[in-house]
Amino acid sequence: xxxxxxxxxxxxxxxxxxxxxxxxxxxxxxxxxxxxxxxxxxxxxxxxxxxxxxxxxxxxxxxxxxxxxxxxxxxxxxxxxxxxxxxxxxxxxxxxxxxxxxxxxxxxxxxxxxxxxxxxxxxxxxxxxxxxxxxxxxxxxxxxxxxxxxxxxxxxxxxxxxxxxxxxxxxxxxxxxxxxxxxxxxxxxxxxxxxxxxxxxxxxxxxxxxxxxxxxxxxxxxxxxxxxxxxxxxxxxxxxxxxxxxxxxxxxxxxxxxxxxxxxxxxxxxxxxxxxxxx
Numbered sequence: 001x002x003x004x005x006x007x008x009x010x011x012x013x014x015x016x017x018x019x020x021x022x023x024x025x026x027x028x029x030x031x032x033x034x035x036x037x038x039x040x041x042x043x044x045x046x047x048x049x050x051x052x053x054x055x056x057x058x059x060x061x062x063x064x065x066x067x068x069x070x071x072x073x074x075x076x077x078x079x080x081x082x083x084x085x086x087x088x089x090x091x092x093x094x095x096x097x098x099x100x101x102x103x104x105x106x107x108x109x110x111x112x113x114x115x116x117x118x119x120x121x122x123x124x125x126x127x128x129x130x131x132x133x134x135x136x137x138x139x140x141x142x143x144x145x146x147x148x149x150x151x152x153x154x155x156x157x158x159x160x161x162x163x164x165x166x167x168x169x170x171x172x173x174x175x176x177x178x179x180x181x182x183x184x185x186x187x188x189x190x191x192x193x194x195x196x197x198x199x200x201x202x203x204x205x206x207x208x209x210x211x212x213x214x215x216x217x218x219x220x221x222x223x224x225x226x227x228x229x230x231x232x233x234x235x236x237x238x239x240x241x242x243x244x245x246x247x248x249x250x251x252x253x254x255x256x257x258x259x260x261x262x263x264x265x266x267x268x269x270x271x272x273x274x275x276x277x278x279x
Contacts, residue, residue, distance in 0.1 A: 039194030143168030
């Protein structure tokens with residue numbers, strides 16, 4: 001009877017003992033969004049926590065410690081090779097009991113030349129052991145056109161280079177956002193980083209213009225009473241964001257000014273009349 005009673009307990013004890021102990025080194029990967037417009041840099045944050053007695057040395061060219069990102073095509077798990085030149089994160093060194101959050105941009109390391117779904121996973125290799133984050137799934141899409149034709153920029157003295165700009169929109173976190181895409185044509189086919197210009201109301205068509213001096217200006221409605229003016233500087237070898245400027249709708253701004261004048265004047269006394277008169 002004792003053997004029969006002890007057998008389940010021994011089995012349970014054996015199963016419990018076979019379970020792997022919790023890792024003393026943990027790695028997590030977090031993406032800002034689930035869907036991106038083609039050309040976005042795809043920002044992610046890698047969090048490494050070291051609760052082991054070892055130190056983690058990803059500061060120097062240490063052959064036993066390194067942090068990498070594994071990227072797979074979601075449809076068939078095909079693994080992409082990262083760019084050999086770019087580093088995934090800034091170098092770091094962790095003592096026992098320390099942690100570190102590291103920013104990385106996936107598109108700086110992988111081409112993302114297909115508008116499909118992907119899997120990404122952060123992996124820390126330490127002393128021959130792989131410490132992996134959970135797998136993050138995300139998609140890259142072309143975005144929906146805003147109803148405006150792409151704009152073409154030509155460069156003086158560079159007949160071999162043309163740059164195309166296009167506005168698209170995408171629902172992000174239940175809010176419609178507008179994006180500016182830039183692509184070189186001719187001797188270069190470089191795709192410049194797509195920029196999220198913020199919330200966008202489709203009641204007013206956005207405007208995209210290119211100045212002779214190289215400024216690229218986008219004007220779009222952000223809210224019912226405000227526009228946003230975004231300015232970029234576009235040169236043959238550079239394309240850089242310069243500034244955002246929020247502006248009130250001219251009609252709304254006029255009514256707001258009337259209200260301010262009315263307030264400064266002390267208001268106007270209401271007409272006094274008998275309660276039974278309606279005119």
